[in-house]
Amino acid sequence: MSLEPRRRPIATEAVSAAALVVLNILLYRRVLGLWWTYDDANILRSIFEHPFLAPFIDYHVWPQQLFTPLLHIAFSAQWKLFGFNTAQWYAVQLAIACMTTLLVYAAVRQFLDTKRSFVAAAMFAAGPPLCSIITQISTVHYYIAISFCALAVVAYVRAVRTGSWPMTILSAACYLMAMLSKEVAIPLPLLLIALPLRDLKTRIRFVLGHSIAVIVYFIWRYAILGTFLGAYGWKIDAAEWPRLLGLLPWRIVQGAAGTGVWIGLALVALMTLTIIAGVRNRRTIGLLIAAILVVGVPMLPLAKEVNRRYVVVPWLAWSIAFAAATTRRNSRLAAALLIAAPLLAVVSNRQEWGHEFPLRRRMSAVTAGIVGRLIGRPPRDSETLIRTMALQGQMVVFQIKRRSMLAALNWDSLNASRIALLKRIVREHTTALLESMVAIRDRDGARTPKRVTK
Numbered sequence: 001m002s003l004e005p006r007r008r009p010i011a012t013e014a015v016s017a018a019a020l021v022v023l024n025i026l027l028y029r030r031v032l033g034l035w036w037t038y039d040d041a042n043i044l045r046s047i048f049e050h051p052f053l054a055p056f057i058d059y060h061v062w063p064q065q066l067f068t069p070l071l072h073i074a075f076s077a078q079w080k081l082f083g084f085n086t087a088q089w090y091a092v093q094l095a096i097a098c099m100t101t102l103l104v105y106a107a108v109r110q111f112l113d114t115k116r117s118f119v120a121a122a123m124f125a126a127g128p129p130l131c132s133i134i135t136q137i138s139t140v141h142y143y144i145a146i147s148f149c150a151l152a153v154v155a156y157v158r159a160v161r162t163g164s165w166p167m168t169i170l171s172a173a174c175y176l177m178a179m180l181s182k183e184v185a186i187p188l189p190l191l192l193i194a195l196p197l198r199d200l201k202t203r204i205r206f207v208l209g210h211s212i213a214v215i216v217y218f219i220w221r222y223a224i225l226g227t228f229l230g231a232y233g234w235k236i237d238a239a240e241w242p243r244l245l246g247l248l249p250w251r252i253v254q255g256a257a258g259t260g261v262w263i264g265l266a267l268v269a270l271m272t273l274t275i276i277a278g279v280r281n282r283r284t285i286g287l288l289i290a291a292i293l294v295v296g297v298p299m300l301p302l303a304k305e306v307n308r309r310y311v312v313v314p315w316l317a318w319s320i321a322f323a324a325a326t327t328r329r330n331s332r333l334a335a336a337l338l339i340a341a342p343l344l345a346v347v348s349n350r351q352e353w354g355h356e357f358p359l360r361r362r363m364s365a366v367t368a369g370i371v372g373r374l375i376g377r378p379p380r381d382s383e384t385l386i387r388t389m390a391l392q393g394q395m396v397v398f399q400i401k402r403r404s405m406l407a408a409l410n411w412d413s414l415n416a417s418r419i420a421l422l423k424r425i426v427r428e429h430t431t432a433l434l435e436s437m438v439a440i441r442d443r444d445g446a447r448t449p450k451r452v453t454k
Contacts, residue, residue, distance in 0.1 A: 013109075016118045017102055024098045024125050027349060028134045031090045034360050039138040047076045059224050067221050070181040071141035084382055089137055097134055100143045101125045103150035108320055110157040111196065112327070119338050120323035126345040127315040128258025128352035132308040135360045141181045142312050148178035149185050152210075153192070160197045160206050172209030179217045184313050186214065187294040194290035196283060229301075248299060248306070255311030256318065260351030267344040271322040274337055278325025291317045308352075374437045376444075387437065 036044070046061055055061050055069035082088040105121035112120070124130075133139045155171035158164060178185035189210040193203050218228050257264025279285055295314040299306070322341060326334040372384040411418060 012114055016105065016114055020101045020105060020118070020121055020125065021098045023122055024094065024101055027126060027346075027353070028094055028097060030357060031094060031134055032087050034090055034135060035086050036137060037360055038136055040136065043072060043075050043138050044079070047072055047079060052076050057224065059226070062225055065225050065227055065229075066183070067225060068141050068180070068182055070144055070177065071138070074140055074144065075137075086137075093134060093137060093140055093143075096140060096143045096147070097125070097130075100147045100150070103147045103154075104316065104320075107150040107153040108323065110154060112324060115338060116323040116326060119342055120320045122342050123319040123322070123345045124316050126342065126349045127256070127312070127319065128260075128264060128348050129255055129308050129311040129315045131258070131349065131352045131356040133312055135356055136309075139309050142184075142309060145178045145182035145185045146313070146316065148174045148181060149188055152178060152188060153195075156192050156206065156210075157195070157197060160195075160202060168206050168209045172213045175210050176213040176217060179214070184298045186217075187297050189214065190290050191294045194287045196287065245300075251306040252299065252311055252314050255306050255308050256315050258308070258348050258352035259355040260348050263344060263351065264348045267341065267348055268318070270337070270341055270344070271318050274341075275318075275321045275325045278321075278327070288321065291321060308356075371434075371437065374434060374441065376441045 050058060050061050050072075052073070055072040061069075061072065078089050078092060082092075101121050101124065104124050105117050108120045109117040133142050152171045152174035155167045155174060159167035159171060175185065175188055178188065189207050192207050192210065193200070195203065197203055222228050253265070253268055254261075256268050275288070279288060295317045298313070299310060323338070326337050371388045372378055372381065375384065375387065377384045406412070406414075414422075
């Protein structure tokens with residue numbers, strides 16, 4: 001595994017960067033036609049109800065005990081700039097995706113040559129798990145967290161190589177920002193310590209700032225939420241853990257493979273075998289173990305249900321490890337691997353996109369179209385959008401306050417009969433709301449004077 005980047009002309013780096021931007025645009029340009037889905041409406045409601053800085057200081061913003069204030073800040077900033085114009089929201093989403101890919105390239109470039117760094121970043125961008133991130137505005141914090149992690153790595157590498165403490169402080173600050181974006185960034189110092197830089201003592205000395213950052217984060221988190229950790233509302237009994245932990249690797253593989261299972265599995269198998277073949281010494285084994293811990297530990301609370309977006313960090317690690325492992329192969333085999341794997345990734349990405357994008361597009365257009373027709377307004381009209389979000393938000397309380405709602409109902413879990421009860425009540429409420437919209441339309445229409453034609 002190459003420890004130092006080869007020197008390349010600036011033009012080569014510029015072409016690589018431009019190609020990565022073009023790749024993101026070609027893969028995901030159609031998101032500009034989407035609307036808000038899933039948690040988007042709930043976060044909009046939150047920023048409407050709370051002041052701009054409330055996510056940093058007010059526990060009422062975090063009923064689910066997650067702590068990702070930079071996500072809410074991003075929503076607040078875009079709301080002030082764009083209002084209900086979702087095309088501009090998704091344009092920012094696409095721009096952030098491009099920037100994240102470039103920062104991943106920059107971080108990998110600290111250790112690998114141009115072509116391998118390009119392949120790592122391109123495979124990250126074209127990964128099937130990214131389809132579920134780019135098509136939902138409320139998952140932008142994954143991109144933000146990865147961007148800050150990449151900046152933290154670049155600054156840390158420069159700090160260790162040059163002995164610069166200002167760069168160490170910058171790296172620790174980026175690490176703190178990454179944690180405030182998404183909790184998946186917390187284990188990053190384990191990876192920094194394992195990087196192939198100088199000696200272990202030096203690496204540990206330059207990670208002290210990150211130790212302070214993580215202490216600040218947990219104290220901050222506890223001061224706001226009253227708990228050091230928080231997770232999605234899945235209850236996991238002690239007896240379930242062995243089975244769930246046994247299934248977790250396979251569920252991660254399924255998430256990485258995407259909808260096109262066979263092509264995705266072939267890609268994952270190719271990458272994994274290449275990584276295993278590239279493990280030749282103790283330092284590489286240590287780096288691989290650190291990477292597994294960094295991506296695996298945040299997955300443990302999610303073992304009961306592994307959504308596609310949860311696999312984005314493992315996919316990033318897979319992509320980088322694959323590109324790095326090709327340095328151990330002969331030139332012809334390495335070239336074949338560096339060409340075949342990205343092509344398989346793009347094919348797998350397109351299959352996942354063929355499933356994910358139509359689903360999000362239907363969610364985006366159908367409901368707003370129905371509501372708009374019922375109230376006699378265009379689908380993109382502000383009143384149409386607000387009423388649509390009100391309809392879609394009926395079940396949000398059971399998602400963001402699942403534990404407290406189950407306790408209030410004296411339920412220990414959701415079984416088939418209880419889910420059926422929830423569906424019946426929401427169906428009845430939805431019917432009543434839709435009928436009231438028609439009544440309002442008819443009432444307002446009756447008050448509007450009709451034109452008299454001669």
